[in-house]
Amino acid sequence: MTNQQTIEGIPQTEKGHVKDRLKKFMGVQRKDATLAKAYMIVSFVSLLLGALLGLVQGLNRAGLFELPYWFNYYQVLTSHGLLLVLIFTSFFMIGYFYAGISNTLDGLSNGVRKLGWSAFWTKIAGALLAVSQVLIGEATVLYTFYPPMAASVWFYLGLTLIVLGIWQSCFGVFISAAKWRKANKGQRLPILAFFAVGGFVLLFFSSLFVAAEVLFMIIPWTLGWVETINVMVARTLFWAFGHTLVNIWYLTAVSAWYVITPKIIDGPRFSDTLTRVVVVLLVVLNIPGGFHHQIVDPGISEPIKYMHVYMSLVIGFPSLMTAYAMFYIFEKSGRKKGAKGLFGWFKKLPWKDARFLALFIAMASFIVGGAGGIAQTMHQLNQVVHNSLWVVGHFHVTLGMTAAMTFFGVSYWLIPHISGRQLTPKMNRFAWWTTIVWAIGISIMSLVMHYVGLLGAPRRTAFTEYMGNATASSWDPYLLLIAGGATIMTIGIIMQVYTVFHLMFRAPKGEEEFPIGEAEEGNAIKLPYWTERWSVWILLMWATIAMAYVVPLVEMMINGAPGSPPQRTW
Amino acid sequence: MHRYEKIWLTVSSVLIIGFTLIVGYQAFAMDLGPPSDMETIDPQKVDSTAPFDEPGITQIGDKEYEVVMTLQAFSFTPRDLEFPEGSTVHFIMTSKDVVHGMQIAGTNFNAMITPGHVTRMTQTFDEAGDFLVICNEFCGTGHEMMSTEINIR
Numbered sequence: 073m074t075n076q077q078t079i080e081g082i083p084q085t086e087k088g089h090v091k092d093r094l095k096k097f098m099g100v101q102r103k104d105a106t107l108a109k110a111y112m113i114v115s116f117v118s119l120l121l122g123a124l125l126g127l128v129q130g131l132n133r134a135g136l137f138e139l140p141y142w143f144n145y146y147q148v149l150t151s152h153g154l155l156l157v158l159i160f161t162s163f164f165m166i167g168y169f170y171a172g173i174s175n176t177l178d179g180l181s182n183g184v185r186k187l188g189w190s191a192f193w194t195k196i197a198g199a200l201l202a203v204s205q206v207l208i209g210e211a212t213v214l215y216t217f218y219p220p221m222a223a224s225v226w227f228y229l230g231l232t233l234i235v236l237g238i239w240q241s242c243f244g245v246f247i248s249a250a251k252w253r254k255a256n257k258g259q260r261l262p263i264l265a266f267f268a269v270g271g272f273v274l275l276f277f278s279s280l281f282v283a284a285e286v287l288f289m290i291i292p293w294t295l296g297w298v299e300t301i302n303v304m305v306a307r308t309l310f311w312a313f314g315h316t317l318v319n320i321w322y323l324t325a326v327s328a329w330y331v332i333t334p335k336i337i338d339g340p341r342f343s344d345t346l347t348r349v350v351v352v353l354l355v356v357l358n359i360p361g362g363f364h365h366q367i368v369d370p371g372i373s374e375p376i377k378y379m380h381v382y383m384s385l386v387i388g389f390p391s392l393m394t395a396y397a398m399f400y401i402f403e404k405s406g407r408k409k410g411a412k413g414l415f416g417w418f419k420k421l422p423w424k425d426a427r428f429l430a431l432f433i434a435m436a437s438f439i440v441g442g443a444g445g446i447a448q449t450m451h452q453l454n455q456v457v458h459n460s461l462w463v464v465g466h467f468h469v470t471l472g473m474t475a476a477m478t479f480f481g482v483s484y485w486l487i488p489h490i491s492g493r494q495l496t497p498k499m500n501r502f503a504w505w506t507t508i509v510w511a512i513g514i515s516i517m518s519l520v521m522h523y524v525g526l527l528g529a530p531r532r533t534a535f536t537e538y539m540g541n542a543t544a545s546s547w548d549p550y551l552l553l554i555a556g557g558a559t560i561m562t563i564g565i566i567m568q569v570y571t572v573f574h575l576m577f578r579a580p581k582g583e584e585e586f587p588i589g590e591a592e593e594g595n596a597i598k599l600p601y602w603t604e605r606w607s608v609w610i611l612l613m614w615a616t617i618a619m620a621y622v623v624p625l626v627e628m629m630i631n632g633a634p635g636s637p638p639q640r641t642w
Numbered sequence: 643m644h645r646y647e648k649i650w651l652t653v654s655s656v657l658i659i660g661f662t663l664i665v666g667y668q669a670f671a672m673d674l675g676p677p678s679d680m681e682t683i684d685p686q687k688v689d690s691t692a693p694f695d696e697p698g699i700t701q702i703g704d705k706e707y708e709v710v711m712t713l714q715a716f717s718f719t720p721r722d723l724e725f726p727e728g729s730t731v732h733f734i735m736t737s738k739d740v741v742h743g744m745q746i747a748g749t750n751f752n753a754m755i756t757p758g759h760v761t762r763m764t765q766t767f768d769e770a771g772d773f774l775v776i777c778n779e780f781c782g783t784g785h786e787m788m789s790t791e792i793n794i795r
Contacts, residue, residue, distance in 0.1 A: 144783060214780055218741050220685075220757060221782075303741065303756055367676050368752060370759035374675045382662045392654035396647065450665045451676045458752050459743050459778040528747030530778035536786035543747045543774040544789075633682035633758025639740050641715040641782025 104174035105490035107188045109576065111167030112487060114196065115160050116572045119476075122155035123565040130517070130558030134551040135535050143207075145534035146214065146642060150206045153215030156471075157317070158234060159199050164479050165324045166191065166241045169268040171490055172327075173245065175586045176262035177252045184244040191240035198233025201226055212642040214532065216310060217290075219301045222638030225294045228286050235279050235286075242276040245269060253604075260599055263347060264588060267327035270351040271320050273610065277617075278316035278359055285309035293638060300635025304371045304628045311362030312621065318471060319358050319387070323351070325478035326394060329435060332482065333398070334589030336428050337421055339405025341589040342397040348603040350397075353390040356612045360620030361387050367454040371633065376624050377451065383620055384449035391442055398435055426503035427495075427587075430481030433511050437473035444469065444522070459532075461554075462525025465518040472514045472561075480507065480568055485584050487575040494582035495575065503571050510564030517557025524550035677753045677763050685757035688712060688738045705729045713755045714738040716784035718775065724793045730766045743779035746792065754779065767794045 125148050131137035132145055139145055170188055174180050180188065204226075205211035211223035217231075249261055249269050261269065285306050293301045330350075334341045341347065363380040366372060406417020422428045444466040447453045457463060484503045488495050495503070525531070529547045538544035669675040688694045693710045697719045700708045705728050712719045713735060725731060735744060735755050742755040751765045767773070777788035 221740050369754045370679045370761045374678045381665050385658050396650045452674055455676050455752050456750050532780040534786040538789045541774045634684040636685050636757045
């Protein structure tokens with residue numbers, strides 16, 4: 073560090089201020105940064121591993137690569153899902169929001185930092201335990217682990233530890249927010265912290281469902297304490313969590329769109345109150361969304377399914393508001409820079425800035441991903457694409473583009489920020505090309521998956537010729553294209569992981585800004601406080617959950633099917 | 643609120659309500675809802691529970707058939723079905739072990755076959771051809787082998 077030199081030669085009055093900032097950076101916030109760095113390292117290492125497993129699947133499925141019997145396609149797929157769905161995303165989310173809270177709520181308290189570390193190690197232990205079971209062939213059940221397939225009990229204990237870690241990270245956020253509110257009575261929580269509270273509220277409450285499934289149903293059943301399991305109840309509890317989880321990453325990504333983008337493109341933030349309304353709506357409406365994964369399941373009556381069509385569709389409403397907000401800030405920023413005409417602002421956006429380009433492509437891809445999501449919530453369309461490669465294409469657009477590309481865009485400034493380094497123009501160019509390579513690879517793969525899925529190609533299936541059936545062989549050219557897209561994606565991931573570690577350990581030392589946009593309303597006007605009533609929002613969330621789940625769950629339990637004993641079919 | 647904002651919010655609401663109404667009309671007025679059978683069965687006693695104690699094809703009318711089918715890792719019983727062109731086939735299905743899926747590629751026939759539940763679906767085959775039938779829910783290491791054909795002549 074060059075701290076000493078910086079302080080010399082600065083007038084006395086400013087010197088005190090600089091010293092303060094340095095103290096903050098060297099002391100409390102430095103420790104917070106180390107925590108965030110640890111989360112980022114795990115996040116991007118698991119991204120690399122998960123992506124390589126993805127490539128293996130792409131090549132195998134196209135018939136280009138044969139897997140050994142001791143590590144078959146389904147073990148690869150289970151590991152790919154666990155690493156990317158549970159580890160990459162949640163470690164990124166915690167690292168990013170903890171850094172954001174440290175930045176906007178004057179540092180983490182010692183207790184919260186300890187909680188953050190304890191969450192970190194609990195999750196690592198859980199992940200290692202779960203993945204080890206997959207590697208030794210005791211848990212080839214995919215990341216959805218639908219009963220009555222039963223893995224070894226260690227696999228479920230690993231998942232339990234992951235959830236325990238998640239809860240600790242949630243409490244760290246809640247405690248930080250409560251503390252700040254106590255010290256700043258009557259003020260709105262800074263916007264990034266508000267997003268963090270929303271995300272972790274969803275994470276906490278939705279993980280209760282999967283915890284109930286694993287702790288009260290699956291573990292006693294795999295241990296033989298009970299003979300059978302209610303398959304439908306387990307599926308329903310899983311999806312109450314499973315679908316919410318994807319929306320939590322989306323909320324994480326959206327926080328960067330609303331808060332970070334304006335600063336990067338030099339425009340105002342969208343209305344502070346409406347931004348908070350979007351967060352609140354996403355929190356209140358979200359958990360019932362999982363039900364549309366069960367639209368073609370038996371044991372759920374048609375009127376219930378119909379109610380869920382509406383309850384899933386309505387989650388699209390805050391996203392449509394977001395679409396408006398993004399174009400609004402783009403146009404405002406462009407006009408500020410002197411753009412003329414209806415679309416002149418488009419040219420004024422900072423296209424050469426990797427931090428912006430990654431976020432922009434992420435947003436644009438959500439137009440496709442969101443439309444696909446709307447299609448899947450509807451009965452008949454869902455039935456056409458259910459369990460086909462179409463679905464895989466859909467969640468690679470939403471997770472791999474909308475969420476992951478936003479995470480990439482954030483990493484270009486967050487990693488140097490927490491590492492005391494800088495994003496140089498040269499690395500910016502490299503990151504820009506990373507973004508392009510990744511976007512091309514994943515677009516090819518996902519679009520082809522959508523199409524061949526419509527033709528009937530199933531998801532979650534190893535290489536097969538279906539006994540030479542002509543329909544099956546007509547899918548082959550598309551499967552080759554998917555393998556090609558996966559190969560380009562892998563190059564993109566290697567570039568991305570290189571970028572992250574370069575920015576963390578090799579880039580020139582310096583200070584990289586944590587870009588937080590200014591509220592459009594400014595700080596002059598006192599904003600109303602009603603957006604901050606989390607107890608009300610959580611109550612409304614439970615009302616929505618009750619409306620969605622009480623009737624079908626009671627029906628499944630009272631009039632449910634006789635249970636199933638554990639099965640091992642791998 | 644700005645005027646454009648109001649227009650956009652109105653369009654958004656109309657879209658969501660419109661989709662909901664269309665899906666409702668299709669489901670309840672046109673009977674195009676997804677398979678949602680409520681009938682249950684003991685998954686450990688499928689072999690001794692009627693009608694699954696005798697899986698097979700029964701002709702029940704002119705070009706109308708009923709197929710009682712069990713799914714198990716990793717096969718369909720009965721398999722290699724054959725019907726004349728224009729047949730309407732009523733499938734009654736259940737699983738003997740884990741969760742399976744049944745999809746007839748090139749049609750909208752797509753169902754989850756969950757242990758403990760009976761799924762009924764009807765499909766009319768208007769064109770001749772060899773239709774590929776696959777399990778589309780992961781059911782174990784032989785999942786990719788779980789397929790059969792429906793031949794329409």
